[in-house]
Amino acid sequence: MISTATSAQSIMQRADIMAGFSEDAGRLTRAYLTPEHRQAHDQLAQWMQDAGLDTWQDSVGNQWGRKVSRNPTQPTLVIGSHSDTVTNAGKYDGNLGVLLAIDALSSLKDIEFPFHIDVVAFADEEGTRFNTTLIGSSAVAGGFNPDWLVIKDASGVSIAQAMMEFGLDPNQAGKDARTTDELLGYLEVHIEQGPVLETKNLPVGIVTGIAGAKRFQFQVTGVAGHAGTVPVDLRQDALCGAAEMINFVERYARQAEIVATVGICETVKGAINVIPGETHFTLDVRSSNQETLERSVNEILLGINKIAKSRELSVNSQKVYQAQAVECDSDLQQRWGNVVEQVTQQEPCYLPSGAGHDAMAMAAITPIGMLFVRCDKGISHNPAENVLVEDVDVALSCLINMIKTFHP
Structure with a gap:
């Protein structure tokens, strides 16, 4: 020995x-x-x-x-x-x-x-x-x-x-x-x-x-407006939309038994008295099973787009990294x-x-x-x-x- x-x-x-x-x-x-x-x-x-x-x-x-x-x-x-x-x-x-x-x-x-x-x-x-x-x-x-x-x-x-x-x-x-x-x-x-x-x-x-992992960058676009004059029901708030998307990602990850992380979220040209008109966030999704990873990413993207549509927001995604x-x-x-x-x-x-x-x-x-x-x-x-x-x-x-x- x-x-x-x-x-x-x-x-x-x-x-x-x-x-x-x-x-x-x-x-x-x-x-x-x-x-x-x-x-x-x-x-x-x-x-x-x-x-x-x-x-x-x-x-x-x-x-x-x-x-x-x-x-x-x-x-x-x-x-x-x-x-x-x-x-x-x-x-x-x-x-x-x-x-x-x-x-x-x-x-x-x-x-x-x-x-x-x-x-x-x-x-x-x-x-x-x-x-x-x-x-x-x-x-x-x-x-x-x-x-x-x-x-x-x-x-x-x-x-x-x-x-x-x-x-x-x-x-x-x-x-x-x-x-x-x-x-x-x-x-x-x-x-x-x-x-x-x-x-x-x-x-x-x-x-x-x-x-395996896939990473994305998202751009959520709404309409900037005055924080005091636009009623909440009439807003197209990009940050609130992104927040709902991020919550959806967390719920989905728990249900699907994968890991998914939003590591960055930022409001573009934000101000304390302005409704956010554009928000960016990242997404990192991982699974030890490639089929599970592919399915999960597709379902997450569908869910994010559904949220965007319901809030009258536009959302663009760009895949920036993937590994099998x-x-x-x-x-x-x-x-x-x-x-x-x-x-x-x-x-x-x-x-x-x-x-x-x-x-x-x-x-x-x-x-x-x-x-x-x-x-x-x-x-x-x-x-x-x-x-x-x-x-x-x-x-x-x-x-x-x-x-x-x-x-x-």
Whole structure:
């Protein structure tokens, strides 16, 4: 049995070091292709090399490390997560999975495998800088879109320009994609970002699938008017219409057992004494079942349009994002379950992920398997994000044993 307690503490210390690579003083923000992103990858490369791994950076800035096999004729096992963060982030989202993978391979340094094992720190899962998501993993999976190169950040810098500043050639972006026949599978360990494991008092859980999502922007238009002279019954109040629509979304989500969120709602050119004439709001709908997601979105859109008609309002919607629901591989789920039961001596917990992960992109080319780690109060994307060193120890033991299940 490999002792992991000291390694778990080291991983926590490394997470603290990674949090220092931030473009914002006093808080963690590390976006794609920034100088701080380069610093973080340079540090990860050093830790990978210390673990005995060969290192390289690919065409879109993903950082790789490889446990080289003497017999590299078999497909490669890939383990990883992402190194970028949201604005004012926590220390463990994405980063914990990368650090666990490096430490796991360090612990297995003296064991020969008949195939390569790669660790990857994906470069752009969050989309903080360019409002994109999964650029790093999509490129690996053969899904890099050349149209992304012209997208600009808030300062007017395009992805192509940022790539050149990062030392990359945008003309080569995505051309080193991996293929199905060269991959054995993809494993990712990630904090849960939710309260289920904490509620069940369990350190880890096995992910069954990743929810698909659709996002929309709505423009509700009525008639602005004087707040004191237009009777309520004769108003075409865009904000009240939007409020009814938002309430409908909440009721529908409860009934359909999906999640739907209005994250932004704003009145355009509003004033305290003016009936709102135009209101904008966003909608994020998610389900782990793609058919349920499609049906729910259609019914929500029908309901919103019905409300608009009844209030003599116009409503326009624009879909701004979509991602397919993805199931985790059943064999990898079973392997994770066996490993978790062996390590924890508890019945394993299986749960879906409501958040997106790099595994979604990797599922296009290889079987995926994910392990969640309990996080304090389910808080994530927040400086209060926290994990227990004891849970990291369990996760590390599980990952090491999971890798061994691939050994003949």
